[in-house]
Amino acid sequence: MIRPHRLSADQMKPLRRRSDIPIWLALGWRAFAVLGLIGIVLTVHWFDRDGLKDNVDSAISFGDVLYFTMITVTTVGFGDIVPVTDRARMFDTFVVTPIRVFIWLIFLGTAYDFVLKRTWERWRMAMIQRNLDDHVIVAGYGSSGAEAVRELIARGTPAEQIVVIDSRADRIHHAELVGCSVLEADATRDITLQAAKVERARGMIVSAGRDDTSILILLTARHLAPRLPISIAVRNEDNELPARQAGANIVINPASFAGLLLAGSTHGAHIADYMADLAAASGRVQLNEREATPDEIGRPLRAIGSGLGVRLYRRGLPIGFWEPGAQALEAGDTIVEIIPGEDQTVPRG
Template sequence: MRARKPDHHLTLHRKGSTPPWLSLLLRVGLAFALIGVALGIFWFDRAGLRDNSDGAVSFADVVYFTIITITSVGYGDIVPVSTQARLIDSFLVTPIRLFVWLIFLGTAYDFLLKRVWEKWRMTVIQQKLTGHIVVIGYGTSGSEAVKELIRRGAAPESIVVIDDSQAALDRAKDCGMTVILADATRNASLEAVKIAHAKAVIVAAGRDDTSILIVLTARRVAPSVSISVIIRSADNEPLAHQAGADTVINPASFAGLLLAGSTHGPHIADYMADLAASDGRVSLRERAVTPDEIGRPLAALATGLGVRLYRNGDCHGFWEPEAKALQAGDSLVEIVPRGEPRSDRPVAAA
């Protein structure tokens, strides 16, 4: 994601179920098919028609009469005179006329009124956004994060993607996400997606300086939202924390942890990857301590294997004295079997 372009209209967008050109083609084809059916009916029963001009009903007259009958009530120059022709016009052609008009009205709705309706609908959604996940930057890291969120049960429509690349947003829309073309380093862009009401924010802008600036802006707009950011240089990790990021992830460092762990045992890296993957046998869960757990040690959790405790902003391991007795307000990190419900909060970085 680049942070150089100015903001465009800060309006959300979401991909429709059918491409506009395909919808138009289908409607036009159906309309012509119905007109063709009516033409065949009138040509088959042309003996029941009378041309008041010359008395003869040609194929051109039938085509003319079909089009006039379908699109209007007719001019009276060609009329059905037999009982059969009138019954055919009443019970076969009239429904076709109604269907053709419904197609015309539906097309007008889809390509004119629906645009106004969709713009209004997305405005309403934008105003009522809450509990959503904001992903800033839909490059390699951002798109992989979104895929993992969906694999873990997040609904695509609950994810809002911000990027200044239309091509990236088109890919996100194809996956069902709500998108907005904007510069995420600006307050107005983040306020447009109601970042203060978001469940979490993932920053994957591609460049450390841009990512840190986005984190700084997001933290100012949304002081309490959980922010995770990808930083590629270890030197910039402290800056990201100072900017307000709750979780700082360095892909190279994480890969190094897996590689280094593998040298101390063939199953260490496998277990670490198992914790991180959505299809692993175990997963990490963060949650608040429950009233019945107060006073108990972290190691005695009934729901999982307690590994970490957060109290007043400080981190404590299960072996430390603070973990001997849980207190109200503590946050716990535990290892649970796959399939257990996850917390709404991401696990803090080690």
């Protein structure tokens, strides 16, 4: 997959880090540089016009000097006016030739920056959109969204399979540095989520920073992708129910989760530490969710061999490891288990 990317109101454009210099000023500096270099050559040629020879009328006027200057800094000349003294020839060799190359570089660089690069980036953006599939969309790259992206990458999701959407250029720039595909746009709009191919995503995380904005993004995404798994972060407890009613599969209240950790810490010195350990990909233990394998059908949840089974989901209903339904796994059951972290080894025997 190719990356970058930003979205304007009616046209997708590849993201580029914003420059503090306006376009008109950048063009002005380049034009000033070209005119300055031409002015240097023109001045020297005028004061050293005796070193030039006009093969047409043998007279060197200011017009002839101007013509010769423009021809020599853009081409190698036509031979109608030529330098005849050693000083004029050395000046053309060691000064005019490098200036000619430099001016052409300015011309080519300007053409690339303002014409070729934009065409190339539009093509790249089209390729990004065409190839997006089975990706994760993160709407909002604030503290929670950025942490979610880091955790996704730590859990094995390639950065190029993550599409970050945010309307702030500084956040988009940081997401691009991580390696994500990014869209600088309003995630509440259909055109934005359509550009991110929301209908082909495997999951979406919504953390816009404002509950009303997050829920509006959720509604837009659910309208475009009815079956897409969507997780949303809300700050106000009162908005948890509206978020669920809007179609969120998972609703997380960061403040409530922090409260759970704080409360757990008062009932044991290691409870909060273990909960945080479970939530992080870098922890000594991890939570893993998977489908029951054929050889596990009929066996109790506690007897699975890949980890410690703590819960299963059967037809959408949660069943704890102690409940009768967990005594025999069935086809289609989803298992939630605790497994060792990636850097941990499990002794055999």
